[in-house]
Amino acid sequence: MAKNKMTVVYKVAALGCAVCVDLSVFYTHGSFVTHSVSAHFARLWVFAVLRCLALTAVLQLTVGHIKPLLFRVLTAHSLLPAVFETGSWALYHEENQCGRQADVRCWLLCTAASLAAALFWEVIVPDTDEAAAGREKKQKARVLFVRVLRLYRPDYPLMLGGFVFLSLAVLCEMSIPFYTGKVIDILSGQYKQMEFGSALFYMGLYSLGSSVSAGCRGGLLLCAISAFTCRIKVMLFGALTKQEIGFFETTKTGELTHRLSKDTKLMGQTVCLNVNVLLRTFIKTIGMIFLMLSLSWKLTLIILMETPITGLIQNIYDTHYQRLTLAMQDSMALANEAVSEVVSNVRVVRSFNAEKHEACRYDVRLMEAHALKTRRGTVRAVYLLVQRLIGLSIQVLMMYFGRQFIQSGQMTTGSLLSFILYQSDVGDSIRTLAYSIGDMLNSVGAAGKVFEYIDRKPLVTTHGTLKPDVLRGHVNFHNLSFAYPSNPDKNVLQNISLELKPGQMTALVGPSGEGKSTCVSLLQRLYDPQAGEILLDNEPLELYDHSFLHNKVTVVSQDPVLFSSSIRDNIAYGLAECTLDEIQEAARKANAHDFIKQLAKGYDTEVGEGGSQLSKSEKQRIAIARALVRRPQVLILDEITSSLDAESENEVHQTLTGCPNQTLLVIAHKLQTIEKADQIIVISGGKVEERGTHCELMHNKGSYYKLVEKLFAE
Incomplete structure (x- = not known):
């Protein structure tokens, strides 16, 4: 010390x-x-x-x-x-x-x-490594800004019109103080009515022109922002829907919705609003400096001393403000994610009496965001205070030297008044110019998050092109090993091999959590295995066209998901051309046609959010119809009979087993479903323990026999 x-x-x-x-x-x-x-x-x-x-x-x-x-x-x-x-x-x-x-x-x-x-x-050419790193970050922000500007290409005519009106508004604004000084000189000297009337006329004309041009500018730029925001939201949403399932398991829903709702809007403002302010201020500043130089070049040099100081302060402010803004955006995304979780799982929250716990959790997230917002507000308050003090100091210097110039005859009183009006505007313009650049870079931070998702390449590619005219549906799992992206250290499947033959029904059985549903997810190609491969008609799954594969390999899950639209739209979901006759035929096979026709609007009946207007059995049958309307070659049924009554279950089974060349994969816990299978595969610990028919496995008295005694006994 x-x-x-x-x-x-x-x-x-x-x-x-x-x-x-x-x-x-x-x-x-x-x-x-x-x-x-x-x-x-x-x-x-x-x-x-x-x-x-x-x-x-x-x-x-x-x-x-x-x-x-x-x-x-x-x-x-x-x-x-x-x-x-x-x-x-x-x-x-x-x-x-x-x-x-x-x-x-x-x-x-x-x-x-x-x-x-x-x-x-x-500030401009830093020597330190830290400052150089700051410049590198700003360079990345500039690259992002240029990319946003390119995405505005369809709106260039609107933007061009806005910038034309912007220039007109600025030129009109700049002329008003000049004629104000003329009026003062006319009043303080010998009064001349013609000159006085002419000065007042031009002041009024320029004021009207400034107001009209500013209004037209704002309208055109707001239209451009709205169009751009819609396009970028569609781009982001399209990019998100192409990501693999593992991406959604590791990325919070609240964060994605925040990027879609908030950050896309900020991106729209990055160019139009900030560049609008930036250009308007820049043109106005250059014009006013030119007029000020014509009034007094010495005073102008004193005023311009504010520029480098303002630039330095703005640089320090931008560094802290941008860091706090990004942190606050992430914090708000976490808060939104907490709300999304509670709203989507409100039944669980209510049943476990966790309302207070969730309210406290949301309060903690909000307080974290509030603390960051307070710190950001404090930084901004200090920045504004310093800016005001600098502006006041420059004004004091200007008044001191202005008085001396009037006494020495270098300026008139009217010229000094015009200069003071220009100085006030120039000071504000310089501060606005520095702030707009920083605010634009802050807004570009939101664009970086959006582009990160738009540019992300899905780990499960969909570039396959194979679309054979005839698909047999012969499936081979060859030495397959897999771990979920959310838990890569735990292998769910370990070197597993199995075969699904066309025209046969294969049942996967085993304790819960041992890998049965994982096999289904891999067959749907929701994930790619870490080792081994799945062959469909002796060709790897990744070679098949994405749409073709998911029309030929369909799944009906235990808890089907319906969308808030009509029954017709839910059955034909994802099919661009699907007739009503095809929809009705699939509904008959799924034993759903009769109950649909009894509804007031038939196939045009709205199912509500998540199918809330239908019973669980009705939702299950619509989901089966949605799978059958595609005429799949490989059909996967994951505990679908758990929500059906005995009569509906028998009818569905007769329909599904009535397709002689179809490959059927069933996951079930009902003995009457399992024992009908041509092949039963017992999976435990991610490995195949036994395979064979019901009679063969019961005779062996191995794992399947024990499962029948424990899980399938009625």
């Missing part, structure tokens, strides 16, 4: 010594009198170089190694008076107050300007 204090004291002493040396050389330069322009500029540049060398030598001897940032400050601080004096003489043939005389005001002004310039350089 003592050593650190000594270091600080030593550095302060070195800085004080450097200031004393610099002031000595600065005042020595002011004491020399020259009688010609060439001698005057020679003196300026000689002493500028001497100041730079003297400061460098003092700091090198006292501090040691001089960092690049400090060296830039020294160089700018030493050479700035000479550069300023030379430039003002070359452009305007004027000599500023720092020319013939040197005083502390000139020294302080040059010091502040050099610090601002060096800091601005540090």
Whole structure:
């Protein structure tokens, strides 16, 4: 601690010594009198170089190694008076107050300007690894922004129209302060009615033009945002539906819905709203600076000192604000996911009296988001405070020098008023410009999340093209091993091999959780195995066309899912061309036609959300019809008879077994269903323990015999 204090004291002493040396050389330069322009500029540049060398030598001897940032400050601080004096003489043939005389005001002004310039350089071209990493992150944001801009291509006509009206609105806005100053000069001098009326007319005309153009601009850009948001939502939703099932098992539902609802909207605003503000502010700023230079170039240079300081503060603010925004988006996604879980499983929550627990869990998620939002708000409040203080300081400097220019006859009162109005707008515009760039980069952060999902390649590909005219339905599981993506260390299936023959019914039996449903999922190609392969007619599943495979290999599950549409739409789900006759034929085979015709609207009856308007047995029969309407070659039945009465079960079995060439795979726990199978395969621990007919396995008295005694005994 003592050593650190000594270091600080030593550095302060070195800085004080450097200031004393610099002031000595600065005042020595002011004491020399020259009688010609060439001698005057020679003196300026000689002493500028001497100041730079003297400061460098003092700091090198006292501090040691001089960092690049400090060296830039020294160089700018030493050479700035000479550069300023030379430039003002070359452009305007004027000599500023720092020319013939040197005083502390000139020294302080040059010091502040050099610090601002060096800091601005540090922002644009950073030296540290941390700053370079920040630049790399911003470069990625710029790449994302360009990609969003390209997606706006269909809306370019709307955007072009919006930007035309934007330019008109800005040009009209900029002209108003100019004519305001003219009115003041007319009123303060000799009154001329024609000039006064003309100035008022143009002020009113430009005000009307600004209002109309701003309204047209806003309408066109909002239309472009709406169209873009719809397109990007469809793109994201399409990309999500193509992902493998394992993706949805490892990604929270709340996060996906948040990306679809919130982040896509932010993406739309990234270009249109932010670029709208950015361009409007940029055009307005350039125009006002040009008009301010025509009023007083010296005051304009003082005003522009705000720009590098604002840029530095904005850079610091953007870094923290963007990090907190991304964290808050993730936190809100978790909160939405908690709500989604409770709403979709409200029966379980109620039955276990977990209402308070879920409310507390949601409260914790919201408080985490609230804490991040509070921190983000605090950062923004500090940023705005510093911006206001800088703006007020610049205004004080402008008023001080403006008074001197009026007294010296370099400006009129009306010109100063116009300059003050422009300065107020320029200060706000510079701050808005810096903020818009940062806000645009923050909005692009949301685009990064959306593009991450759009660009994601599914692990289970659907690029197969095989569509044979004749499919026998011969299935082979060859040395198959598999673990779920959510738990990759646990193998559910271990080197399993089995065969499903056309025209035969194969039953998978075994304790729950031993791999039967996993075999079904792999046969549907919802997952790809880690080892081994599944062959359909001696061809790997991945070679088959995606639509063809899922029409020829269909499944009816124990808990069928129906969508909130009509019975007709649910049976024909996923089929672009399906006639009513085909739908009715499938319903008859599934023993569903009779109860459907008794409904008020028949096949046009709405089933409600998740089929809530139907009983479990009715939903099961509609699901069977949905599978049969595809005329599958491989049909998988996963405990479908558990919701059917005995009569319906017998009718469905007669229908399914009436297809002589169809491959039938059944998972069931009813003995009367299992014993009818041509082949029974016992799966336990992810392996095939036994296979054979009911009589053969009962005679062996192995695993199947024990299962019959435990699970199938009536």
